[in-house]
Amino acid sequence: MPSGTTRNGLTRLDADGSDSRSPEEGNEDSVEPLPPRREWSTEDRQLQSYTWETPPVHSSLERMLADLTPAQNRTRQWLLQSRNQTMGGTGIGLGAREPPERIRPAPALPGHRDADPDEFSGPGDFQKGSYTKYADLVEEWRNGQSVDSCETKSWEAAYTTLHADMLSQARAPSLLEYRCRLGEHCGGFADRILGMTSIFLYSVLTKRAFSITWEQPAPADLVFDSPHIDWSRPFNKTSTTPPNSPIYADERLVSNRTEINAHNWNPERLDEFMPTVVDQFSEDRNSSWLQIDFNRGVVMRSFSYQAVKPHLDRLGLKVTTAYACLIKYLFRPKPAVLAFIAHYTSFFALPENFVIGIQIRTGDLSLYAASKDVINTVEQHSQYFACADAVARTYADPSQRVVYYLITDSRVLERDALRQFADRVVVTGLEQAHAEVEPDFSEGTRTVEHAADGLMRTIAESWIFASTDFQIITQRSGFGKIPTWLRGRENTTIPLFNPQTDPDWTEDYRKKHNGTLPPPIDCSKPEACTFHEMAQAWSLG
Numbered sequence: 001m002p003s004g005t006t007r008n009g010l011t012r013l014d015a016d017g018s019d020s021r022s023p024e025e026g027n028e029d030s031v032e033p034l035p036p037r038r039e040w041s042t043e044d045r046q047l048q049s050y051t052w053e054t055p056p057v058h059s060s061l062e063r064m065l066a067d068l069t070p071a072q073n074r075t076r077q078w079l080l081q082s083r084n085q086t087m088g089g090t091g092i093g094l095g096a097r098e099p100p101e102r103i104r105p106a107p108a109l110p111g112h113r114d115a116d117p118d119e120f121s122g123p124g125d126f127q128k129g130s131y132t133k134y135a136d137l138v139e140e141w142r143n144g145q146s147v148d149s150c151e152t153k154s155w156e157a158a159y160t161t162l163h164a165d166m167l168s169q170a171r172a173p174s175l176l177e178y179r180c181r182l183g184e185h186c187g188g189f190a191d192r193i194l195g196m197t198s199i200f201l202y203s204v205l206t207k208r209a210f211s212i213t214w215e216q217p218a219p220a221d222l223v224f225d226s227p228h229i230d231w232s233r234p235f236n237k238t239s240t241t242p243p244n245s246p247i248y249a250d251e252r253l254v255s256n257r258t259e260i261n262a263h264n265w266n267p268e269r270l271d272e273f274m275p276t277v278v279d280q281f282s283e284d285r286n287s288s289w290l291q292i293d294f295n296r297g298v299v300m301r302s303f304s305y306q307a308v309k310p311h312l313d314r315l316g317l318k319v320t321t322a323y324a325c326l327i328k329y330l331f332r333p334k335p336a337v338l339a340f341i342a343h344y345t346s347f348f349a350l351p352e353n354f355v356i357g358i359q360i361r362t363g364d365l366s367l368y369a370a371s372k373d374v375i376n377t378v379e380q381h382s383q384y385f386a387c388a389d390a391v392a393r394t395y396a397d398p399s400q401r402v403v404y405y406l407i408t409d410s411r412v413l414e415r416d417a418l419r420q421f422a423d424r425v426v427v428t429g430l431e432q433a434h435a436e437v438e439p440d441f442s443e444g445t446r447t448v449e450h451a452a453d454g455l456m457r458t459i460a461e462s463w464i465f466a467s468t469d470f471q472i473i474t475q476r477s478g479f480g481k482i483p484t485w486l487r488g489r490e491n492t493t494i495p496l497f498n499p500q501t502d503p504d505w506t507e508d509y510r511k512k513h514n515g516t517l518p519p520p521i522d523c524s525k526p527e528a529c530t531f532h533e534m535a536q537a538w539s540l541g
């Protein structure tokens with residue numbers, strides 16, 4: 001089990017004790033008794049022994065840290081310590097500890113309400129840079145936890161109660177399960193996050209207990225903690241470990257199970273089906289247990305469904321921050337990953353820095369064919385760096401240091417960028433991974449651990465990218481969407497077309513447009529920024 005994680009427990013937040021309450025209501029003060037211990041199978045115990053050690057930061061970050069003033073370093077050390085304590089969740093399933101502990105988010109630190117920091121406290125005095133970033137740090141110091149883009153969490157307590165009541169059999173169960181079967185192509189990290197978050201939203205809307213089954217490449221509960229609910233399911237369907245709730249072994253529920261394979265559905269089919277889900281499947285209507293294969297995002301699209309929008313309004317969700325709210329409710333990086341993330345975000349958060357995240361997806365071949373990667377130079381992908389320069393000149397305060405946080409699937413490009421922009425580029429140095437570029441459907445422990453390592457690195461880079469001030473991402477790549485929507489702020493994202501990313505799509509575009517490609521974008525113009533429009537293409541949203 002990942003070092004520093006905590007163990008399995010069902011949080012039961014008691015509202016009024018009534019089974020008729022809605023997910024918009026709740027009281028988050030009371031919790032249910034701890035669940036019993038589980039007898040884990042030998043195979044599961046082997047998986048529980050998995051650890052991911054926090055790697056050292058890259059030398060590109062170390063160089064920039066060496067230039068910090070004493071005041072900047074004090075602020076960074078405060079952030080480094082506080083964020084490691086306040087951003088985690090609780091281990092569930094295979095990622096849990098014995099004895100069981102209740103599922104809960106990491107608590108806030110003691111705050112400093114209505115106080116102003118002096119030069120040696122928290123963010124210190126404002127010196128230069130972005131006052132908006134400084135004000136966010138002051139609020140973080142006052143509240144004891146980082147500023148959250150999610151405007152409302154009014155639905156969370158009641159849904160947490162509903163979920164716990166169903167798993168403990170205090171309430172008649174109705175289930176909605178996201179499923180990725182062994183041997184299936186479920187998509188990479190972004191497709192899975194989009195699919196899981198979307199299915200979770202409809203679990204809330206239909207008042208069903210949500211769960212996640214990943215039968216490949218690694219268990220979701222091995223790479224993520226949870227701050228609120230136990231969504232874990234067995235990784236190996238032949239496991240002899242008892243389920244985390246008797247409801248999953250209930251023959252009545254099993255016999256009434258409905259499977260929906262919505263993998264790779266096109267927008268038209270999704271937009272026809274999803275508006276009917278609430279009416280068709282609220283509570284246990286038509287099926288007590290829904291299993292859905294899903295690799296598309298529909299959270300933002302759901303705001304355009306007339307049958308669904310009123311339900312979203314009652315929850316208090318907003319189109320700009322809905323993904324941020326839902327992802328943060330479900331998932332927290334493991335402690336070892338959070339420690340790595342904090343090294344970068346504590347530097348990026350300094351008001352004196354203007355950090356531009358640059359995500360360059362060069363194509364699947366770059367990940368595993370070195371002979372194909374050699375073409376990926378800064379010159380080959382110059383549009384990204386020209387765009388970043390335009391963004392910096394347009395949006396950065398003159399007193400700020402401009403930093404490029406680069407994520408790319410090309411080692412050659414990463415090295416070239418570090419050479420050409422040594423004073424600006426920061427990377428993690430972590431090896432890129434894609435869950436299904438070279439899929440391995442074998443079930444050995446080493447295979448699973450290798451896949452988990454790749455997912456841990458991907459999670460770290462995604463959460464770091466979400467902390468940047470501005471994002472330049474690649475069209476036809478789902479990866480950039482996740483941190484952009486996790487951040488939940490409009491008018492700070494520019495997607496660029498890269499003909500290498502999806503050669504088949506590029507060729508098809510040329511055929512339809514007389515051999516031409518999309519025109520270059522002027523990144524200094526406000527109309528270059530997009531947010532909601534990304535939900536209309538590639539894995540949707």
